[in-house]
Structure formats: structure tokens, C-alpha cells
Amino acid sequence: MKPSSSTLARENAASLYLQIASLLHEEINRGVYDPSGKLPSEAALCQRFSVSRVTVRLALDKLTEENVVERKQGKGTFVAGKQLRHGLDTLRSFHESLVIQGLKPEMRILSRHIVHTPDNVRNSLGVNMERSLLLERLHVVDGEPIALGRSYLPVEVETLSWEQTEQQPTYAILESLTGLRVVRADIGISAQAADKPLADSLKITVGMPLLVMRRLSYLSNEDCCDHSVFYIRPQHYEFVMSSYFKPVLK
Known part of the structure; x- marks a missing residue:
């Protein structure tokens, strides 16, 4: 499966990370990141969404708090509970x-x-x-x-x-x-x-x-x-x- 082609509404910069988190969550539910469960790197997400690394990290932090993903030091971000x-x-x-x-x-x-x-x-x-x-x-x-x-x-x-x-x-x-x-x-x-x-x-x-x-x-x-x-x-x-x-x- 391919990632969603949805674009971000940029009128409110504070909501960008929430939109990114929502898009990634939806892609996880669709199985986009099968079979390894590993998400793209922060740099790749920055390029994809044309946002700063801070915004990407806020989105990933939100997904981590919701137990949707888990972040492994030096390895990347993975779908939580991936079997x-x-x-x-x-x-x-x-x-x-x-x-x-x-x-x-x-x-x-x-x-x-x-x-x-x-x-x-x-x-x-x-x-x-x-x-x-x-x-x-x-x-x-x-x-x-x-x-x-x-x-x-x-x-x-x-x-x-x-x-x-x-x-x-x-x-x-x-x-x-x-x-x-x-x-x-x-x-x-x-x-x-x-x-x-x-x-x-x-x-x-x-x-x-x-x-x-x-x-x-x-x-x-x-x-x-x-x-x-x-x-x-x-x-x-x-x-x-x-x-x-x-x-x-x-």
C-alpha cells in the first residue's frame, strides 16, 4: 500500500503536527507500513510534509503517547505491537x-x-x-x-x-x-x-x-x-x- 496523498491545511501552523499524526495513524490502520512496521525516518517525513523536524517529532510524540507507535533509540519508529x-x-x-x-x-x-x-x-x-x-x-x-x-x-x-x-x-x-x-x-x-x-x-x-x-x-x-x-x-x-x-x- 502507498501513503495517503492528502495535503495539509496550513492556515494554522500549530495544528500541523496533529494533522500529520492523524494521517500517519490512518496509514498504520490501512497497513501501509507492513510487513516490518517501521515508519519512514524523521528526515523523510519532513521532506514529505514540507515541515520542520520539530513538527514531525511532535506528531510522533503524540502517536507514542497514544501507544500507536514505539520509538527505539538508534533504530527508528515502529508500529506498536507489530506482530x-x-x-x-x-x-x-x-x-x-x-x-x-x-x-x-x-x-x-x-x-x-x-x-x-x-x-x-x-x-x-x-x-x-x-x-x-x-x-x-x-x-x-x-x-x-x-x-x-x-x-x-x-x-x-x-x-x-x-x-x-x-x-x-x-x-x-x-x-x-x-x-x-x-x-x-x-x-x-x-x-x-x-x-x-x-x-x-x-x-x-x-x-x-x-x-x-x-x-x-x-x-x-x-x-x-x-x-x-x-x-x-x-x-x-x-x-x-x-x-x-x-x-x-x-
């Missing part, structure tokens, strides 16, 4: 689900090392997989941590460089190594309180509730190739899916 959405009815990696919303997420490796596969994970990945690669990555959007992912992957992933495992989504990594596509995943959603390591990584307080997504992914040959758990800050994140009525056959 990142993860569709459960289409198979995508966590990283890809953010990219398709027009965002520019980062993945930062916290740790990457070979471990003895825990029994509960081994039962999923296969009894012969005594060792696996534990990959921990922090998912970041606009400099803010969104989720921490812990993935147990085949040890062959260790042959990839640090940069490759930091920049490529898990499913792309697995396809490049095996030549097979990930075709299905079993996903469970729950919640838990953040312990200190999670709180430190996600920059939240200990005990804060987190969404937890557990995922088992399978290749086209039916081999389980990925056992992942994502710990997600829930303030601006939601899982969605479409459901259809299916009549019960009698």
Missing part, C-alpha cells in the same frame, strides 16, 4: 518465515560443536546417531533478539564454514549436504519461563514467559535430519494457520 507471524501450514525454516515478511533478519552463532546426542534426541534422529552437531543461533531483527534456536544436526554439518552455518537457514544447509529436500516436519508449541542463560541471550528478565517451538524435520527419504527447539520472545510474535471445516462422515 511477526509464523505460518504453520507451510513448511519453512524459522529464518525464512521472517524473510518472507520483508524483514532482514540476522543469525548469530552462539555455539557450534560436536556433542554426544542426548537420549531423547537420539530416539528422534536415529539410534545410530551417537554424535551430532549442536548449533545454537540467535535470530535478530532490527538489532533486537527475537529467538534462540538450538538444533541437533548430522555431524557432516561441521564440514561447512562458520560463515555458511551463520548465513544459511537450516533447511538450505541440509539440502546442500544431502541432496535431498526437507518435505515435512512435526511441530509442537508450548511455553516456559526463561532461565538465566536464555534471559541473558534474549536480553530479557529471568522468569519472563517464552514461546517454545519444538521441531522434527524429515528428508524426502523419511530420515529425520533436524531436532530443533526455538525459544521465542512472545511480545511481537505469533503462530498462525488456516483451518477448514471437515464434516464428520456417518
Whole structure:
């Protein structure tokens, strides 16, 4: 969607910021600033409306007071309560689900090392997989941590460089190594309180509730190739899916 082409009534200079606030609010309601929720910079708004930076700041201050937007130091102004959405009815990696919303997420490796596969994970990945690669990555959007992912992957992933495992989504990594596509995943959603390591990584307080997504992914040959758990800050994140009525056959 495009911003409104409405012009400002300039007879009363004191009301200019109110008009700008009203126009921006209307555009927010129309979804103009989807999918990232980030508004134009103050400089861009000054140019658009041909007003001073003071007038623009007064308009943004009014929207902030009304909880319509939130201003993040050094990052800009964003629609308040903007929800990142993860569709459960289409198979995508966590990283890809953010990219398709027009965002520019980062993945930062916290740790990457070979471990003895825990029994509960081994039962999923296969009894012969005594060792696996534990990959921990922090998912970041606009400099803010969104989720921490812990993935147990085949040890062959260790042959990839640090940069490759930091920049490529898990499913792309697995396809490049095996030549097979990930075709299905079993996903469970729950919640838990953040312990200190999670709180430190996600920059939240200990005990804060987190969404937890557990995922088992399978290749086209039916081999389980990925056992992942994502710990997600829930303030601006939601899982969605479409459901259809299916009549019960009698």
C-alpha cells in the first residue's frame, strides 16, 4: 500500500503536527507500513510534509503517547505491537518465515560443536546417531533478539564454514549436504519461563514467559535430519494457520 496523498491545511501552523499524526495513524490502520512496521525516518517525513523536524517529532510524540507507535533509540519508529507471524501450514525454516515478511533478519552463532546426542534426541534422529552437531543461533531483527534456536544436526554439518552455518537457514544447509529436500516436519508449541542463560541471550528478565517451538524435520527419504527447539520472545510474535471445516462422515 502507498501513503495517503492528502495535503495539509496550513492556515494554522500549530495544528500541523496533529494533522500529520492523524494521517500517519490512518496509514498504520490501512497497513501501509507492513510487513516490518517501521515508519519512514524523521528526515523523510519532513521532506514529505514540507515541515520542520520539530513538527514531525511532535506528531510522533503524540502517536507514542497514544501507544500507536514505539520509538527505539538508534533504530527508528515502529508500529506498536507489530506482530511477526509464523505460518504453520507451510513448511519453512524459522529464518525464512521472517524473510518472507520483508524483514532482514540476522543469525548469530552462539555455539557450534560436536556433542554426544542426548537420549531423547537420539530416539528422534536415529539410534545410530551417537554424535551430532549442536548449533545454537540467535535470530535478530532490527538489532533486537527475537529467538534462540538450538538444533541437533548430522555431524557432516561441521564440514561447512562458520560463515555458511551463520548465513544459511537450516533447511538450505541440509539440502546442500544431502541432496535431498526437507518435505515435512512435526511441530509442537508450548511455553516456559526463561532461565538465566536464555534471559541473558534474549536480553530479557529471568522468569519472563517464552514461546517454545519444538521441531522434527524429515528428508524426502523419511530420515529425520533436524531436532530443533526455538525459544521465542512472545511480545511481537505469533503462530498462525488456516483451518477448514471437515464434516464428520456417518
